[in-house]
Amino acid sequence: MNDGGLIWLAAVNLIIWTGLFFYLLSLERKIRQQEKDP
């Protein structure tokens, strides 16, 4: 795998992890809302 391939791989990884991060953030907001308004 050349450097270009590794850059692509890093970019795809960053997108996946950022997506997971934002999903967890939205989950955090939803759970906090549920905890506040039973």
Added chain:
Amino acid sequence: MAEGQYGDAHPVAVAANRHSSQTVQPIGIRLDVKNALRWLLWLWICGVIWAALLVAPVSAGFAGLDGYSPQSSRIVYFHVPMAVASFFGFLAGAWWSAVYLWKRRPEADLASVAAIEVSLLFCVLATVTGAVWSRVQWGAYWNWDPRQTSIALAMVFYAAYLTLRGAIEDPETRARISSSYAVLGFIVAPFLYFIMPRMASFSLHPKPGGAEMEASIGLVVVAGIIGFTALFFWMQNLRCRALAIEERLEQEMLE
């Protein structure tokens, strides 16, 4: 200024009254420490990805079979941290189970099941990344290597825990029996992760300290372990709170 120096209708008095009737709000950005830590975690993991794929060197000890790229060994930066985070998670699950058995606090039981569920997820991810790497390094996805066998046993042990929980309806009995099972994790997890693989005379996995690695490789692996463990505890916290909400809603429906 003396009180009543100006009449109530005087602009200075009006302004002073308006000011005193309002709640004084501090000026500036309200710092949410937990949120700041989450963003820091995101930056940390991005840093680990960047270092793992673009900065850290490829170890000569992980060359790969003929025809495969030695770059595949970069999977170590994800495989090892996930396995270590799952180990910490199983230990945390055992700890919370012990707390439940000791103090009978239902939230400790929820924390325990959340830890074991998320750990199992990390364990599966470690196994899958390991299997992909195994195909590249050793020619097959599964070789019954001592470490592969022991992690498979760990998954069976904790899958049985979830099955056990699912089989008991009464919440208190479920919490008591499943906590008694999960507390065994204090012995089972270290045995399966560290002792059993070392008991075998032959392993395809490198012995601890046996692989020739540059210091920077170890540094990125440690950074990955810190990042994935923090991610684990965030996910465990979310799962635990979601379980508490589920339980509360079930209670409300029954009432």
